[in-house]
Amino acid sequence: MDLLTQGLLGGALALSLADSKKSRPAAVIGFTAAMLADADILIRSADDPLLNVEFHRHFTHSLIFIPLGALIAALILWPLVSKHLGFARIYGYALAGYATAGLLDACTSYGTHLLWPFSDERISWSIVAIVDPVFTLLLLIALILGMKSRKPRAARVGLALAGAYLLLGVWQHQTALQVARSLAAQRGHEVERILVKPTLGNLVLWRSVYESGGRFYVDAIRVGPGADRVYPGGSARRFVAGRDRPGLLPGSVLARDIERFDKLADGFVVADPGRDNVLTDVRYSMLPTTIAPLWGLDLRVDSSTRHANFVNYRDRPANAREQFVAMFLGRDLPE
Numbered sequence: 001m002d003l004l005t006q007g008l009l010g011g012a013l014a015l016s017l018a019d020s021k022k023s024r025p026a027a028v029i030g031f032t033a034a035m036l037a038d039a040d041i042l043i044r045s046a047d048d049p050l051l052n053v054e055f056h057r058h059f060t061h062s063l064i065f066i067p068l069g070a071l072i073a074a075l076i077l078w079p080l081v082s083k084h085l086g087f088a089r090i091y092g093y094a095l096a097g098y099a100t101a102g103l104l105d106a107c108t109s110y111g112t113h114l115l116w117p118f119s120d121e122r123i124s125w126s127i128v129a130i131v132d133p134v135f136t137l138l139l140l141i142a143l144i145l146g147m148k149s150r151k152p153r154a155a156r157v158g159l160a161l162a163g164a165y166l167l168l169g170v171w172q173h174q175t176a177l178q179v180a181r182s183l184a185a186q187r188g189h190e191v192e193r194i195l196v197k198p199t200l201g202n203l204v205l206w207r208s209v210y211e212s213g214g215r216f217y218v219d220a221i222r223v224g225p226g227a228d229r230v231y232p233g234g235s236a237r238r239f240v241a242g243r244d245r246p247g248l249l250p251g252s253v254l255a256r257d258i259e260r261f262d263k264l265a266d267g268f269v270v271a272d273p274g275r276d277n278v279l280t281d282v283r284y285s286m287l288p289t290t291i292a293p294l295w296g297l298d299l300r301v302d303s304s305t306r307h308a309n310f311v312n313y314r315d316r317p318a319n320a321r322e323q324f325v326a327m328f329l330g331r332d333l334p335e
C-alpha cells in the first residue's frame with residue numbers, strides 16, 4: 001500500500017489501544033513504526049537494478065520480523081517520547097503499528113513475503129488497490145478525530161469501517177473471479193492460471209489475466225453497482241526463455257536475471273509487443289484491457305557480465321482517462 005496509508009493504519013491501531021491521556025504519542029509511534037517496514041526500499045545496487053525490486057516487501061514485511069522491526073522503531077522513537085511514555089509502552093505501540101505493514105501490503109496485488117524465511121512465496125490477496133483514496137480517507141478521518149478528541153473510540157470506529165471496506169474487496173474479488181472464469185469458459189479456454197486485481201483507486205473495475213494454451217488473456221471486468229460488464233482486452237504469448245531466447249547461455253548473468261524477473265512476476269511474463277528485447281509483467285498495465293506494461297526488464301546489455309536493466313514505463317494510451325472512466329461507469333468505450 002502507499003506509505004501514507006501504511007502510517008495511518010498503524011497510527012489508528014496504536015491509538016485504539018491507548019488510553020485517552022496517551023492517545024497522541026501512541027498514534028505518532030504507531031504511524032512511524034508502520035512506515036518503517038518500507039525502509040527496505042533503500043536496499044539497492046547501482047550494478048544490479050533487480051536487487052531493489054527483489055527486496056521490496058521482503059524480510060522487513062514478514063510476520064517473524066515484526067518484533068524486531070517494532071524494537072528498532074521503539075529505539076528510534078524512545079529519545080523523542082520518553083518524557084511521556086516508558087519504553088515498554090513505546091514498544092507496545094510500535095509493535096501494533098509495525099504489525100499492520102506486511103498484512104496490509106498482502107491485501108494488495110504486488111506480493112509480500114509474509115512467511116519468510118519459512119517460505120519464499122509472495123502472498124497477494126488482491127482485495128484492495130495499492131492506492132485507494134476511500135480506504136485512506138477512512139483511516140485519515142479516524143486518526144484525526146481520535147487525536148483531536150483524545151478518544152480511542154474514534155480510531156476503533158475507523159478501523160471497523162476500514163475492515164468492512166476490505167471485506168467488500170473480498171466480495172468484489174470473488175465476483176470478478178467468477179466473471180473471469182465464465183468468460184474463459186465462453187471462449188472455450190481451459191484456464192491454467194488466473195488472477196483478478198482491482199485497478200487504481202477503486203473496487204469496481206478489475207483487471208483479469210488468465211493463461212490458456214501458453215497465452216495470457218487480459219480483460220477488464222466491472223463489478224456493480226448495476227450489472228457486471230466485461231471489456232475484452234488483448235492477449236500475448238507467454239515468454240519461455242529456451243524457446244524465445246535460443247542463444248541464451250545457461251547460468252549467464254542475463255539468464256539469471258530473466259529467471260529472477262520471472263519469479264518476481266510469478267511467471268506472468270511476456271515479450272513487450274511494442275519494444276524489442278524487453279520482458280514485461282503482464283499483470284500490470286496503464287489500462288486494464290491492454291498489454292502495454294508499467295515496467296519491464298530490458299535485455300539489451302553490452303557485456304556478458306552486466307545485469308539487465310529494470311525500467312519503468314508511463315506511456316499513456318490515447319484517451320486513456322476517458323476509456324478508464326467509461327469502463328468504471330459501465331459505459332461503452334469512446335471511439
